[in-house]
Amino acid sequence: MNLKHSLLTLALLSVLAGCSLDGEDGNQGPAGTPGQDGAPGQDGNAGKDLPRDLNIEVVGRFNTGIYGKSAAEIVQFHAASKAAFAINAADNQIEVISLASLPTAAVGSPVTDNSLSSTAFTFPDSVSVKNTTGTAVSLPLGEANSIAIYNDLLAIAVAGKEKTATGAVLFYSLDGTGQGSFIKAVAAGALPDMLTFTPDGSKVLVANEGEPDTNYNLDPEGSISVISLTEGIPADLADDINLSTDMIFSSDLLSAADYDTDAKRRSLLKASGVKLAAPTGTTVAQDLEPEYIAVAADSKTAYVSLQEANAIGILNLDEMTIEVKALGLKDWGRFGIDFSNEDEVASFRTLPNVYGMFQPDSIATYSWNGATFILSANEGDARDWDAYSEDIRVKDIVDPDEFNLTLSTTLQALYDETGGKDGLGRLKVTSALLDPDNDGVVEKLHAYGARSFSIWDQNINQVFDSGDDFGRIGAAVLGNNFNSAHTESKGDNRSDDKGGEPEAIDVGEIAGRVYAFIGQERSGDLFVYDVTNPFQAAFVAHYNNRNFNVDFELDDDLDNPCDENEGMDCSQVPEAGDLGPESIKFISAEHSPNGNALLLIGNEVSGSVTVYQITEK
Numbered sequence: 001m002n003l004k005h006s007l008l009t010l011a012l013l014s015v016l017a018g019c020s021l022d023g024e025d026g027n028q029g030p031a032g033t034p035g036q037d038g039a040p041g042q043d044g045n046a047g048k049d050l051p052r053d054l055n056i057e058v059v060g061r062f063n064t065g066i067y068g069k070s071a072a073e074i075v076q077f078h079a080a081s082k083a084a085f086a087i088n089a090a091d092n093q094i095e096v097i098s099l100a101s102l103p104t105a106a107v108g109s110p111v112t113d114n115s116l117s118s119t120a121f122t123f124p125d126s127v128s129v130k131n132t133t134g135t136a137v138s139l140p141l142g143e144a145n146s147i148a149i150y151n152d153l154l155a156i157a158v159a160g161k162e163k164t165a166t167g168a169v170l171f172y173s174l175d176g177t178g179q180g181s182f183i184k185a186v187a188a189g190a191l192p193d194m195l196t197f198t199p200d201g202s203k204v205l206v207a208n209e210g211e212p213d214t215n216y217n218l219d220p221e222g223s224i225s226v227i228s229l230t231e232g233i234p235a236d237l238a239d240d241i242n243l244s245t246d247m248i249f250s251s252d253l254l255s256a257a258d259y260d261t262d263a264k265r266r267s268l269l270k271a272s273g274v275k276l277a278a279p280t281g282t283t284v285a286q287d288l289e290p291e292y293i294a295v296a297a298d299s300k301t302a303y304v305s306l307q308e309a310n311a312i313g314i315l316n317l318d319e320m321t322i323e324v325k326a327l328g329l330k331d332w333g334r335f336g337i338d339f340s341n342e343d344e345v346a347s348f349r350t351l352p353n354v355y356g357m358f359q360p361d362s363i364a365t366y367s368w369n370g371a372t373f374i375l376s377a378n379e380g381d382a383r384d385w386d387a388y389s390e391d392i393r394v395k396d397i398v399d400p401d402e403f404n405l406t407l408s409t410t411l412q413a414l415y416d417e418t419g420g421k422d423g424l425g426r427l428k429v430t431s432a433l434l435d436p437d438n439d440g441v442v443e444k445l446h447a448y449g450a451r452s453f454s455i456w457d458q459n460i461n462q463v464f465d466s467g468d469d470f471g472r473i474g475a476a477v478l479g480n481n482f483n484s485a486h487t488e489s490k491g492d493n494r495s496d497d498k499g500g501e502p503e504a505i506d507v508g509e510i511a512g513r514v515y516a517f518i519g520q521e522r523s524g525d526l527f528v529y530d531v532t533n534p535f536q537a538a539f540v541a542h543y544n545n546r547n548f549n550v551d552f553e554l555d556d557d558l559d560n561p562c563d564e565n566e567g568m569d570c571s572q573v574p575e576a577g578d579l580g581p582e583s584i585k586f587i588s589a590e591h592s593p594n595g596n597a598l599l600l601i602g603n604e605v606s607g608s609v610t611v612y613q614i615t616e617k
Contacts, residue, residue, distance in 0.1 A: 001290070014185040025493020036464065038091055049598040051530035051538040052513060057062070058110035058545060059594065062097045064607035066090045068487070068554045068561025071607030074583045075233040075600040076149045081178035082593040084156070084585075084600050085121070086609045089143050094121035094156070097609055099593040100504050104137040111506050111547050111577035115490050121178070123156060123170055127185035130236040139168050139187065147205065150197035153179055153232055155204050157192040163214065164218040164323070167192040169206060169227060185226050186234050190220035194292050198299035206238070206300055207290035216387035219278075221285035224293070224304060224315060224322065241322050248321045267293060273326030274311045275357065275446075277383045277390040277432035282413035286441040288313075288324070288569040296372040296458070299320055301459075302361060305373050307381050312374065312460050323615065325460035330356035330378075330450040337451065338475075338483060338550035342422040345492060346482050348468065353411055353443065356380070362505045362583070366514060366531070372458040373534045377505040380498040390432045393416040393496075395425030397434065397442055405435060408443040426496040451499040453518045453527075453533045464537045466529070470500055470518075473542050474525050481548040484523050486580040486605045487561075490554040494522045498529040507531065508586030510597045511616050515540065517599055519581035526601070526612075544611060556605060573606065580605030 028468040051193040062084075069090035076085045077099075084097040095118040107113040140161040148155045154172040158166075163176025169189045197204055204227040212219035225238040240246075248260050249268060259265050265284050270276060276287045287372040291307040293315075302315040306324065313322045316496035332355060336348030359569045360376030369374070382391040394415065397467030407415055418424045431448045451471055455464040480490070483500055485493040494500065500520035507516050514532045519525070530540040550572045554561040573579075580603050587598040599612040 001150050003133070003369070005328060009120070022059050022474060032132065034612055044306050047530060051540045052511075052539045053617055054510070054515075054528060054612070055615045056526070056528070056541055056543045057106035057613045057615075058113060059104065059598075059613045060099065060102050060116045061107065061108060061110070061113040062086075062095065062116035062609045063114045063574070064088060064090070065574075066326045066607040067570050067579075068556040068558075068605055070582075070604040072609045074145050075585045075602040075609060077468070077585055077587050077600060078149050078152075078154075078178055079589070080152055080176050081174065083178040084609060084611070085149065085178070085613050086118075086602050087147060088607075090141055090607070091120075093123075094147065095119075096121050096611070098178075098180050099611065100369075102594040102598075102611065104594050104596060106197045106613070110545055110610075112575060116609070119178070121180060124472070125469065127168055127170060129168055129185050129526050130188040131187070132237065134236070139166060139185070141168060142209055143318070145192060148196050149174070150201045153197075153201075153229075157188065157195040157206060159191050163191050163211060164213055164220050166190060168381060169204060169225070169238075171235075173232070173324050180613070184234060184236070186236065186238055188225040188238060189223040189240065192225065193290070196293050196295060198295050198317070199297055200299040200406070201232075202299060202302070202378055204234070205293045205295065205315070207293050207304055209289045209291065210286070211289060212286070212385060212387075213316050214280055216385060219282060219286045221234040221283070222289045223285070224290060226320070238402075239320060241320050243322065244283065248323050250323055252348070252535055269311075270592060271325075273328060274306075274309050274324060274359055274543040275430070275432060277388075277430065279388045279570045281431060292360075292362050292483045294363045294374060295525065296365055297367050301372065301458070301563070303365065305360045305376065307359050307361055307379070309360050312360070312363070312376070312398050312456070314458075314460065327358040327360075327456075327460070328462070329446070330358060330452070330465065333358060336472065337468065338471060338492070338499070340423050340426040341483075341494070342417065342426060342494045343418070343492070345480055346471075348471065348475075349418075351414060352422075353408070353414070354427070354445045354447060356447050357430070358450045359448060360454070361503050364507045365517075366507045368532075368534050373463070374456045374460070375505050375507055375531070376454045376456065377502040377518055378450035378452050378454060379501045379521065380447070382428075382448055390430045391428060392431045393425060394427050394445060395421040396430055403431070403434065407440050408441055411442065411445065422496040428497050445499075449501065451502070453502055453505060453516065453529070453536060455531060457534075463534050464531075466537075467545070469539055470520065470525065470527060471501065473527070474500055474520075474523060475544055478544065478548070480523075482529045484525060484548065486524065487556060489548045489576065491548070491551055498522075500525055504581055504584040504601070505524040506586045506599075508588060508597060509613060510589070515614075516587060517584050519584050519601060520582055524578055524603075526599075528614075545581070547575055550576040552576055554605070571582075576606065578603040578606050578610050
């Protein structure tokens with residue numbers, strides 16, 4: 001046994017000793033024979049340049065045959081019935097337009113096409129709503145202003161019989177044909193002008209514009225109504241976000257005591273650049289008029305355009321507060337602008353010390369890198385009533401019988417150089433910002449709108465503006481028809497006002513890219529931009545569905561816009577195409593009746609709804 005143990009011990013020691021000593025590497029062996037080449041792989045798909053080009057084609061069109069009376073204003077889409085919904089204010093009903101048989105081929109005559117038909121969706125002229133005590137009260141109604149659809153739930157914003165009175169939201173459950181069963185009505189604020197569902201369907205948000213009557217005998221407050229939904233059933237009462245005590249200022253440099261009165265809020269807003277134009281003695285809530293609401297993807301934050309005030313309000317839907325952010329000014333010393341309609345040609349130049357107020361109408365939201373961005377159609381608008389109007393021309397400033405003020409040396413030289421009263425003198429500007437230091441000298445001019453669209457981050461910092469693209473592209477394509485009115489074929493007609501007036505905007509995804517679609521109310525242009533990356537937005541396409549060779553004239557301020565006794569002639573309007581695009585609704589290919597992405601555009605002056613198909617080239 002001892003001998004065996006000794007031998008085993010010696011063996012282990014030998015192994016361990018060998019492990020601790022490295023031997024020398026051997027010589028490199030000869031290279032092996034190369035293996036056979038693998039089979040060729042398939043070619044990858046060809047890459048696409050950015051921005052990608054798009055086909056824009058009219059694949060259907062509906063015409064009410066009613067001109068100048070907002071017979072096709074706000075448009076929405078109901079997927080279950082494959083129908084477009086459009087407000088017909090002239091008949092105070094909703095047109096339900098079937099898209100079930102929509103083709104994928106373009107129509108033969110897009111300007112005059114009338115291939116789509118509708119059925120009428122009507123609603124009562126009075127409803128019963130609950131008041132704060134739970135009592136049912138009857139509410140007489142006026143015109144429908146806006147519609148929104150979430151799955152099979154339809155919401156209609158209807159003004160009171162008098163626009164300064166309480167309005168209402170009417171809720172309906174839609175069936176597979178687009179007809180509705182009434183659920184209930186909920187009281188809103190004065191002049192509910194626009195409404196939308198939150199993306200999760202838990203709330204309806206209503207922009208109550210609260211316009212005054214033209215004599216300022218009544219001036220209701222603007223507000224936001226928030227109507228909660230439980231399993232598709234609206235609450236009896238709306239919650240309100242007011243524009244007084246619900247207003248906050250998020251800066252840590254301010255405390256609540258710094259804005260706890262109307263006078264303090266007004267001072268802070270004006271100092272930040274918010275324009276408040278009204279007769280003496282009005283409140284901030286009376287002066288601010290909510291126009292259009294867009295909601296972030298998380299349904300917790302929304303944004304409301306305060307058009308006349310040149311601001312956007314940030315709505316916190318958990319805290320029920322609003323923070324008003326001024327949008328700043330566009331420097332027309334850096335961009336080309338056509339500012340006179342007297343020469344009747346497209347002519348651009350820069351104007352130092354002349355600024356544009358962005359004043360968006362429609363807005364939309366989308367997400368990039370998890371953050372919310374807001375798109376704005378920068379139309380511009382004045383407060384213009386019989387008892388108060390801020391709307392003037394530059395020539396009025398120096399007119400001894402009007403304002404009798406002096407232009408600064410720089411502005412006077414510009415005024416003279418451009419043609420005086422027929423040049424810069426034609427441009428419409430606000431009187432509310434003429435002479436802030438009251439020294440009798442006007443050093444800056446503030447025009448309405450920015451003739452563009454913009455992208456803003458969630459704190460309302462601008463990250464993109466289309467500059468003077470709309471004017472230059474429109475002039476290049478349409479020639480002297482650019483900046484035409486929508487009530488007659490007369491080019492350069494709107495250059496002294498707000499240009500083509502970007503009015504409608506929506507956003508949607510096509511083949512992995514995100515696009516903004518902007519419609520100009522006056523000239524009828526449709527512009528498309530790739531906004532996939534908001535910091536690298538790029539122009540993609542332009543389309544205009546008008547025939548400018550048709551001679552017509554109507555006046556949408558008349559009770560009868562086509563009144564021949566007033567010199568109007570609408571006989572050729574059916575040949576003129578789409579006039580006055582007011583709203584745009586994007587339909588993704590996933591939900592589209594014909595399998596391709598679509599745009600619905602409501603044209604209020606021509607009373608037509610046009611369906612565009614958008615595909616990659």
